[in-house]
């Protein structure tokens with residue numbers, strides 16, 4: 001794991017976006033795994049700026065998103081499909097037919113998830129997977145107690161995730177947050193060739209500590225990334241504040257990135 005620690009989330013988001021821009025320039029057919037939530041928004045803004053400045057094109061890029069709420073159609077303003085269209089896809093030159101988000105309205109959710117896994121496989125696997133982290137250490141919607149080998153499937157959200165998501169979205173109304181989602185599994189995520197995880201703010205400090213310096217455990221599903229050999233964790237100072245070796249990580253990653 002490489003832990004990049006920046007002063008601000010804007011700085012970290014720019015570095016992460018530059019990594020994606022460089023990868024897409026090198027391989028215009030890059031397959032991206034994408035995340036929703038508040039965390040990746042500044043990075044998506046930077047990615048869109050690079051497209052506007054004609055530094056890169058996403059016309060041959062394909063994307064698969066991590067998750068979607070069960071029961072929300074893609075037209076619902078709190079669905080993850082809607083979020084992606086607004087925060088990224090409409091701002092870059094990607095073909096919408098090349099973007100994939102799990103269908104939360106699928107009649108047969110299990111089949112939907114199997115189909116999703118098969119599509120990713122057919123595309124040659126995910127080259128770069130973007131992740132956020134939940135305050136309980138989840139990646140995608142893989143909550144504590146989920147197998148670290150899990151595949152894409154139906155998952156059940158914890159009260160703390162429902163609370164976090166209501167605070168940031170759903171106008172604060174907890175009873176409107178769906179309790180189930182379709183989510184890529186931890187095992188599915190770990191198969192990506194490269195991982196870029198973003199974590200910002202005090203609220204993520206315990207989760208980051210668990211992910212980086214805790215044992216590998218189902219209790220913090222992000223800790224599975226300790227076994228990934230190309231995982232980049234972009235933090236601001238607040239989310240990195242509980243890391244014992246934070247000065248070492250910051251120096252090592254800055255040196256590797258030539259900063």
Ligand code: F6R
Pocket residue numbers: 034035036037038039040066067131132133134135138139140141168
């Ligand atoms: C989103 C996702 C989640 C979020 C996590 C953090 O697609 O899979 O794991 O990344 O819940 O959410 P924010 O960024 O809103 O704090």
